[in-house]
Amino acid sequence: MLYHTLMLLSRIICCLPHSALLTLGRGAGILYYKFIKKQRERAVRQMMEGLGIPEEEARRLVKESFVNLARNMLEIFYMPNLNEKNYKEYIEVDHMERAEAALAEGHGVVVLTGHIGTWEWLSAAFSLAGYPATAIAKTQPNQQYSKALDELRAKIHMEVFSRGSSELIAAAKALRQGKLLGFLVDQDAGPGGAFIDFLGKTASTPMGPAVFARKYNAPILPCFILRRPDGRHRVTIGEVLRYEDHGDTDKDLYDLTVRMTRILEKVIRENPTQWLWFQKRWDTPPERKREKHHTVKAIKEQGKQ
Numbered sequence: 001m002l003y004h005t006l007m008l009l010s011r012i013i014c015c016l017p018h019s020a021l022l023t024l025g026r027g028a029g030i031l032y033y034k035f036i037k038k039q040r041e042r043a044v045r046q047m048m049e050g051l052g053i054p055e056e057e058a059r060r061l062v063k064e065s066f067v068n069l070a071r072n073m074l075e076i077f078y079m080p081n082l083n084e085k086n087y088k089e090y091i092e093v094d095h096m097e098r099a100e101a102a103l104a105e106g107h108g109v110v111v112l113t114g115h116i117g118t119w120e121w122l123s124a125a126f127s128l129a130g131y132p133a134t135a136i137a138k139t140q141p142n143q144q145y146s147k148a149l150d151e152l153r154a155k156i157h158m159e160v161f162s163r164g165s166s167e168l169i170a171a172a173k174a175l176r177q178g179k180l181l182g183f184l185v186d187q188d189a190g191p192g193g194a195f196i197d198f199l200g201k202t203a204s205t206p207m208g209p210a211v212f213a214r215k216y217n218a219p220i221l222p223c224f225i226l227r228r229p230d231g232r233h234r235v236t237i238g239e240v241l242r243y244e245d246h247g248d249t250d251k252d253l254y255d256l257t258v259r260m261t262r263i264l265e266k267v268i269r270e271n272p273t274q275w276l277w278f279q280k281r282w283d284t285p286p287e288r289k290r291e292k293h294h295t296v297k298a299i300k301e302q303g304k305q
Helices: 002-013 018-035 037-051 055-077 096-104 119-127 143-154 167-176 208-216 249-270 295-303
Strands: 091-094 109-113 133-137 159-162 180-184 194-198 201-205 220-227 233-237
Touching: 002 055, 002 143, 018 055, 037 055, 055 119, 055 143, 091 119, 096 109, 096 220, 096 233, 109 208, 109 249, 119 133, 119 143, 119 180, 119 220, 119 233, 133 167, 143 159, 159 167, 167 180, 167 208, 180 208, 194 249, 208 249, 220 249
Parallel strands: 091 233, 109 180, 109 220, 133 159, 133 180
Antiparallel strands: 194 201, 220 233
């Protein structure tokens, strides 16, 4: 039932002009901010702590972040309207030549990104331009929602692998085949993550991008999609990062993860209304940290597949 409802909603939304989505998104975002108290207050608290700003300013910025989120969600349902001929009407890309050069190396490309802007449309910027785009994402709790989301992603030729599942083997294969493999690295990684300062507090940070970059000698490309003032989008592609082998694999993976975290943190600080501030980003306390990261073991086990 939920699947059919969501797909019907998508068909209705696709009948609207994009400008109408922006208007609807503003209204929905303001209502969300007003009535969803738990997420609103968590977002305000975490923004105050993360940016070191007063409550009044945090509430103003969080309200705008809820508007952006509502617009983002509507745009996910709008994805069937995107195609190879029209996507540039909605998305502009800075430095696509960096992605082309990274892909030309032939080892696949690890894409570093997060829940910033309409992150699903970041994939469209590559896939609709003719580049093979895949991503690793957290498994959705509702199977019908997952089915609808996967079908919408398929409309833009996007393939997604579930984090923490056997699908990671398929993700590794995609990288070996020379594809783009995206990682959203701004979620809590549990006891096995790297505990790194993030926006002023220690957070368990995913090490997947560093692990895959090391294992497959793949360049890492920081890519983020940001909403412009006119409501459309700009994709920024940063300079390539690489795994550096200094003889201590665990430390080298950790140091690379720190470098990537600083890039993500800078983008969030510069665009505070475009990140999901109510995420439970700091849920795993440092005292739950595993003494030994799982990453080196995972590399060896994955290599046996």
